[in-house]
Amino acid sequence: xxxxxxxxxxxxxxxxxxxxxxxxxxxxxxxxxxxxxxxxxxxxxxxxxxxxxxxxxxxxxxxxxxxxxxxxxxxxxxxxxxxxxxxxxxxxxxxxxxxxxxxxxxxxxxxxxxxxxxxxxxxxxxxxxxxxxxxxxxxxxxxxxxxxxxxxxxxxxxxxxxxxxxxxxxxxxxxxxxxxxxxxxxxxxxxxxxxxxxxxxxxxxxxxxxxxxxxxxxx
Numbered sequence: 496x497x498x499x500x501x502x503x504x505x506x507x508x509x510x511x512x513x514x515x516x517x518x519x520x521x522x523x524x525x526x527x528x529x530x531x532x533x534x535x536x537x538x539x540x541x542x543x544x545x546x547x548x549x550x551x552x553x554x555x556x557x558x559x560x561x562x563x564x565x566x567x568x569x570x571x572x573x574x575x576x577x578x579x580x581x582x583x584x585x586x587x588x589x590x591x592x593x594x595x596x597x598x599x600x601x602x603x604x605x606x607x608x609x610x611x612x613x614x615x616x617x618x619x620x621x622x623x624x625x626x627x628x629x630x631x632x633x634x635x636x637x638x639x640x641x642x643x644x645x646x647x648x649x650x651x652x653x654x655x656x657x658x659x660x661x662x663x664x665x666x667x668x669x670x671x672x673x674x675x676x677x678x679x680x681x682x683x684x685x686x687x688x689x690x691x692x693x694x695x696x697x698x699x700x701x702x703x704x705x706x707x708x709x710x711x712x713x714x
Contacts, residue, residue, distance in 0.1 A: 496542070496713075500713050503653040504595060505644060507662035508606040509544055510684025513616060514711070515582050516663070518575065519544050520685075523555050526571035529611060532559040544685040545607045545666040547632035584620050588704035592625050595710065601651050604629035605643045605660065605670070627651070636664035641674035648674070660714060661706070666693035 510516040520540035523595050528534050535555045543551035551557075552567050559567055595602055604624055606613055610631045617623050628650055630643035648658055660671035663684020672679035672694055678697040681703075682688035698707040699714070 499598065499714065500598065501600065501657055501659040502713065503601045503603065503648065503651055503658040504710075505603045505605045505647060505658065505660045505676075507545065507660075507664070507667045507684075508604055508608055508613060508616065510663035511661060511667075511681055512584050512588050512604075513582060513620070514594075515579075516541060516544055516685040518578055518582060522571050522574040522578070523552065524565055525574045527556045527559065529570040530559055530563050530567050532567075533558040535648055541685045545638050545662070545664040547607050547637035548609060550632075550637045551607070572652075574660055579615075580619070584622075585703045587707060589622075591703060591707040591710070592622075594707070595714070596708065598624070598714075600714065601627045603627055603651075605638075605647065605667075606630075607632045607638055607666070609633045638664075639669035639673055641670050643676040644670060644676060648676075665690050665694060676713065679706070679709070692700050 506512055509519060518538055520583055521539040524534050530612060540555055543554045548566055556567060583674055592602060608631055610633055613629060613631050615671050628647055630646055636642040655675035658676040660667060660678045662668060663681045664686040667693055668678045668680055678696045680688060680691040680699040682699055682701045691699055698709055700709055
């Protein structure tokens with residue numbers, strides 16, 4: 496078995512492992528409409544995916560008064576929870592993770608979701624025992640702040656040069672750069688992969704199958 500290049504592999508959740516970006520964007524649009532703000536376009540709503548929830552909603556709805564942000568968040572959660580059971584992992588995620596575990600990589604999640612939201616999602620897809628650790632935006636700091644990666648690296652005693660971040664947004668790749676880690680982008684999520692190059696990912700992959708093959712060869 497080839498020696499590992501990375502001991503710790505951190506995954507974003509929405510749009511990287513979980514096929515949820517279209518629903519999140521629609522729920523952001525619906526929440527903004529509910530509180531009377533200017534509804535963002537699909538691309539504007541997709542751009543904020545990966546940020547912490549309130550940061551994302553404030554960015555997507557700049558004309559909504561701050562005192563209405565709690566209602567905005569409440570309406571987003573209402574729309575998302577009503578439809579979340581229709582979501583699933585991308586095809587190929589489970590065997591990808593199982594292979595990485597067999598190679599004894601430490602697997603973690605670094606996500607803009609809340610702790611409650613991530614725990615619900617992990618239970619829904621029966622992956623509670625797959626990951627060695629996780630950090631969420633409400634526990635640490637929202638992307639691209641590197642705090643969640645710094646905490647995970649400290650938890651497992653892994654240096655930045657032995658850590659790889661995988662994500663579908665510029666927020667993920669910028670967080671990795673800010674933490675001094677390598678990154679890989681995936682093009683099938685929330686952001687246009689044309690925007691990834693400036694953030695220096697090792698590779699941009701276009702499916703979970705491609706990601707699996709690349710990690711088997713290079714990680």
